[in-house]
Amino acid sequence: xxxxxxxxxxxxxxxxxxxxxxxxxxxxxxxxxxxxxxxxxxxxxxxxxxxxxxxxxxxxxxxxxxxxxxxxxxxxxxxxxxxxxxxxxxxxxxxxxxxxxxxxxxxxxxxxxxxxxxxxxxxxxxxxxxxxxxxxxxxxxxxxxxxxxxxxxxxxxxxxxxxxxxxxxxxxxxxxxxxxxxxxxxxxxxxxxxxxxxxxxxxxxxxxxxxxxx
Amino acid sequence: xxxxxxxxxxxxxxxxxxxxxxxxxxxxxxxxxxxxxxxxxxxxxxxxxxxxxxxxxxxxxxxxxxxxxxxxxxxxxxxxxxxxxxxxxxxxxxxxxxxxxxxxxxxxxxxxxxxxxxxxxxxxxxxxxxxxxxxxxxxxxxxxxxxxxxxxxxxxxxxxxxxxxxxxxxxxxxxxxxxxxxxxxxxxxxxxxxxxxxxxxxxxxxxxxxxxxxxxxxxxxxxxxxxxxxxxxxxxxxxxxxxxxxxxxxxxxxxxxxxxxxxxxxxxxxxxxxxxxxxxxxxxxxx
Numbered sequence: 001x002x003x004x005x006x007x008x009x010x011x012x013x014x015x016x017x018x019x020x021x022x023x024x025x026x027x028x029x030x031x032x033x034x035x036x037x038x039x040x041x042x043x044x045x046x047x048x049x050x051x052x053x054x055x056x057x058x059x060x061x062x063x064x065x066x067x068x069x070x071x072x073x074x075x076x077x078x079x080x081x082x083x084x085x086x087x088x089x090x091x092x093x094x095x096x097x098x099x100x101x102x103x104x105x106x107x108x109x110x111x112x113x114x115x116x117x118x119x120x121x122x123x124x125x126x127x128x129x130x131x132x133x134x135x136x137x138x139x140x141x142x143x144x145x146x147x148x149x150x151x152x153x154x155x156x157x158x159x160x161x162x163x164x165x166x167x168x169x170x171x172x173x174x175x176x177x178x179x180x181x182x183x184x185x186x187x188x189x190x191x192x193x194x195x196x197x198x199x200x201x202x203x204x205x206x207x208x209x210x211x212x213x214x
Numbered sequence: 215x216x217x218x219x220x221x222x223x224x225x226x227x228x229x230x231x232x233x234x235x236x237x238x239x240x241x242x243x244x245x246x247x248x249x250x251x252x253x254x255x256x257x258x259x260x261x262x263x264x265x266x267x268x269x270x271x272x273x274x275x276x277x278x279x280x281x282x283x284x285x286x287x288x289x290x291x292x293x294x295x296x297x298x299x300x301x302x303x304x305x306x307x308x309x310x311x312x313x314x315x316x317x318x319x320x321x322x323x324x325x326x327x328x329x330x331x332x333x334x335x336x337x338x339x340x341x342x343x344x345x346x347x348x349x350x351x352x353x354x355x356x357x358x359x360x361x362x363x364x365x366x367x368x369x370x371x372x373x374x375x376x377x378x379x380x381x382x383x384x385x386x387x388x389x390x391x392x393x394x395x396x397x398x399x400x401x402x403x404x405x406x407x408x409x410x411x412x413x414x415x416x417x418x419x420x421x422x423x424x425x426x427x428x429x430x431x432x433x434x435x436x437x438x439x440x441x442x443x444x445x446x447x448x449x450x451x452x453x454x455x456x457x458x459x460x461x462x463x464x465x466x467x468x469x470x471x472x473x474x475x476x477x478x479x480x481x482x483x484x485x486x487x488x489x490x491x492x493x494x495x496x497x498x499x500x501x
Contacts, residue, residue, distance in 0.1 A: 038297075038325045039332055040452050041420070041436040042340060044304075045297050063472075078472050090473060098462075098475040112397055113456075120451040128327040133297065166346055178474045188471025194345050195315060203341075 013126045014135035017142055020115070023085060026108050028145035030088050030100055031056055033114050034177070035141075035202045037121055038133055042203030046133050050140050051158070052202025057144060058157045059174050059206070063087045068171040070213050075188065076175050084148075158198055159206060165191050169211035176207040189213045246306075246354040249289040253305045253318070253337060254358050258418070259287050260368055262307055262316055262339075265416045267369050268488060270342060271312070279311055285365050286310055288355040292317065299323065305337060308355065310347040317341045318418070321438050328449075332439050338420040377414040378494045379422065386447040387412065387422065387435070388498055394433055394454050395426060408498040413488040415441075425489035432457040432485055457482075 018025030031053040036043040043049065063077040064087050074080050078090045085108055090096030099111040125134035147154070159174040168191055176186045185192065190207040193199030199206050252258060263285070267276070279285070288308040296302060300323040307316040318337040325332060351357055379387065391410055413423040421436035434455045439446040446453065457477055464476045 036438075037452070038323070039328075039330065039438050039446075039449065041438055043438050044294055044319075044340075045300070047295065047297075076472055078470065094470040094473055095475050096473045113454075116397070117451055120449075124325075124327045132326045134327055176472045176474070185467055186472050186474065187467030187469070190472065192344075195343055200317075200341060200343065205343075 014131040015122050015125045015138045015142075017118070017122070017138070018146065020110065021108065024142070024146045024149045026085060026100075026110075027057075027060075027088070027148065028142040029110060029114060029118060030060075030097060031141040031145060032118055032121065032138060033099060034097075034204065035137075037137060040203075044202070046137060049137055049202045052204055053141050053144055054155050055158065055174060055201060055206060056177055056204070057148060057153060058155075058159070059177055060084055060087050061148075061153045062173050062175050066173060068173075068209060068211075070211075071171075071189075071209065075213065076209065158201075159193060159208060162193070162197055162208065163211075165193060165197065165208065171209045171211055173208060174206040175209050177204045178207070179204060243295055245293045246352070247291045247293060248354055249291050249305055249356050250303060252320075253289050253291075253307065254287075254356050256358070256360060258337070259289075259307070259358060259360060260365070261416065261418045262318075263309075263365060264369065264372060265339065265419050266309075266312070266314065266316070266342070267373070268414070268416070268492075269419075269484065270314070275312055280362060280366050282311055282362050284359040285362050287358040287360070288351040289358060290352065290354040290356065297323065303337075304340070308347070308351070310351075313344055313347045315343040315345055317343070319438070330439070330445055330449075334420070334438075334440055336417065338440075339418055374492060375414070376492060376494065377416065379412060379415055380442075382444075383422075383442060384412070384494075384496060386444070387424065388496065390435065390447060390450045390454065391424060391426070391433065392498065393450060394456060395429060395431075410496050410498065411489040411493045412496055413485070413493045423485055423489055425486055425493075430459045432459060432482065432489075 017028060020026055020029060034056050035049045035052045037049065063073065064081065064084055067073050067076065077087050078094050078096055079086060081087050088097050088100050089102050089108065092102065095101050099114045101109055103109045121134055121138060125131070125138055157173060160172055162170060162172050164170060170191050174193065176190050178186055186207055189210040191210055193206050193208055286309070288310060290306050292304040292306050294304065302322050303320045305318045307318065309316070317340040319334070319340045320337045321332045321334045323332050324330065395408070409427045411425040411427070415422060420438070420441055421434060422441060424433040424435070426433065435441065435453045436455070437446050437453050459482060462476050463479055463482050464470060465479050467476060467478065470476055
């Protein structure tokens with residue numbers, strides 16, 4: 001696995017990303033990495049890709065600040081953390097988000113392909129005469145991250161309210177997401193949010209938690 | 215640096231629109247209607263089941279399924295709000311006996327920035343979900359019955375069909391694999407030829423799985439653009455996903471709850487069976 005050390009700020013005509021060694025830059029890269037862009041598998045619409053980014057941010061925020069009664073943070077996030085970057089990276093042994101981790105010196109790192117894809121998306125975003133969907137989506141992710149760092153989370157949590165999934169009582173809110181390949185399940189007390197409750201979004205499947213942990 | 219202000223100054227009012235309302239997220243609004251005829255053709259549904267048989271179903275599900283007289287499909291069109299100018303058609307195929315929902319898409323839109331037309335000739339699988347089956351078909355569904363014996367015989371007869379990629383696609387895959395392997399540092403590993411195994415392709419799934427022997431990597435190439443379209447390979451960076459089998463495999467997700475990093479040994483076994491046993495061995499000669 002190759003780690004990226006390219007922490008220079010990425011500037012361009014229509015898109016500007018914060019450096020990867022800032023909280024807002026690292027978080028934005030995670031949000032962008034997890035969702036499909038036009039032409040990629042599972043792309044449905046700009047609104048859906050944006051919605052997925054916001055829900056992923058809600059998951060991270062929930063793991064950091066909204067631990068439901070009966071749970072400890074490490075049950076949900078795999079780590080005890082008071083920082084969103086630690087929530088993203090998890091522990092050395094059990095990373096939480098593929099491609100994002102701390103190196104042995106404690107630096108926040110990404111797999112090379114994360115930065116490579118981002119640079120490619122930026123290149124496409126800048127290849128028209130005016131900002132299009134790619135620019136809007138990239139800017140959305142960066143703005144979302146920047147606003148989160150500055151002001152905390154805003155925006156509607158579409159999974160905030162459900163108290164039941166089928167016959168299972170749940171906590172509400174999503175606490176995990178996975179690429180929607182059907183066979184994936186994150187284990188533990190996570191409960192699959194079905195399509196009828198909008199559980200599939202932007203190429204990802206979201207999971208809430210059992211109300212009463214096993 | 216107050217980026218929004220700088221950006222507004224630089225980009226003008228048009229760009230202002232990009233910044234507004236960026237944190238709202240309306241619920242996904244989907245309406246439904248009767249399915250397009252292609253989706254209820256028996257041959258198409260056979261291919262969907264063949265794909266599930268190869269990539270999803272296990273022994274107990276097949277055992278359960280074949281006890282029925284007919285195989286049932288509930289099929290409808292999905293109409294989510296798409297981007298302006300996007301003429302893609304989406305559909306949903308529910309297999310109530312298996313508790314599975316297959317979402318499919320026939321893409322038809324343009325990526326303006328690239329001038330690329332994304333247009334599929336057929337409906338391709340967008341996602342597969344397992345869910346508790348309702349007792350009745352949802353609204354707007356067309357119900358299709360297929361004789362179970364015919365289906366069972368078809369699955370048995372075609373279980374080892376190869377459906378290999380054509381030579382031009384293999385050439386493109388070779389080139390893409392070299393790039394991907396270089397990223398992973400694999401090509402600097404043992405000198406000499408590299409061996410990869412390509413899983414059979416499905417006409418209803420726009421993806422290709424490849425096992426790279428030397429690197430112990432599994433690559434998945436998938437796109438909204440048909441893999442047979444040469445254009446897609448010009449954007450190879452957006453196509454490939456790799457799994458490091460030495461690091462990313464667990465027996466159960468219970469070992470690392472909540473992480474999206476791992477695949478189970480069962481999932482990997484199935485992919486390796488498709489790549490190695492049913493797939494095509496391709497040699498990449500040393501450069």
